[in-house]
Amino acid sequence: MPTPTTVQLLWGTQQRPKRGPKPALSLEGIVAEAITLADAEGLANLSMQRLAESLGFTKMSLYRYVPAKEQLTALMLDAAMGTPPDTAALQGGSESWRAGIRLWAESIYQRYREHPWAMELTVGTRPFGPNELGWTESALIALSGTGLTGPEKLDTIVLVNGHARSLAQQTHSLGEDPTAQFAEQFTEMMTEAGDRYPEVVAAFAEEAAAADSAGANDALNFGIERVLDGLAVLIASRAGS
Secondary structure (H helix, E strand, O other): OOOOOHHHHHHOOOOOOOOOOOOOOOHHHHHHHHHHHHHHHOHHHOOHHHHHHHHOOOHHHHOOOOOOHHHHHHHHHHHHHOOOOOHHHHEOEOOHHHHHHHHHHHHHHHHHHHOOOHHHHOOOOOOOOHHHHHHHHHHHHHHOOOOOOHHHHHHHHHHHHHHHHHHHHHHHHHOOOOHHHHHHHHHHHHHHHHHHOHHHHHHHHHHHHHHOOOOOOOHHHHHHHHHHHHHHHHHHHHHHO
């Protein structure tokens, strides 16, 4: 049987043996265990050998299902991204596109936070799986009827995804609870050189005050709203032209 390509594995179009004993492993089970390991130990520590040991099989056994780590990580990414949000359910109102894109951005941000290693895999030229392509479809559905062109819709997806991805990367690199550590370091820096950066001191003082109130600023939502505001201006201009 020929070795399946990445596209065949992602889309389930590879030929499967019709006869023989029931397989001891499944491709879905292998991918699920790989995701569990990557979540716990990081993508860099994931190898076919490590995965085989975790499953209780030999490395050669895995190659019957997935020929190389390149194909494995492609399957992991698509599985980790999961089902996209149902933006079609929000369609109907004059600004339903805003609710759809906001839901999309919040959802993909959460997915990146749950599986930070996935961000390493969403770069470069590569085949998309059904779930990842579904995320693009979900965002395009949200933008349908806005009057934006196809390229503008795709650029909107890149812009919103970039915002969500950037914040997810920052929060992951800072750890689970970076606030106290940063506050201590920032206080030390400003004690030494705060008089040289008065605007920095003032801005962070306001942020600290806002964090103690119900109207605390949230970088994810702030960025989403500003992107949506800009799109609203463009969409309104198209409607009036």
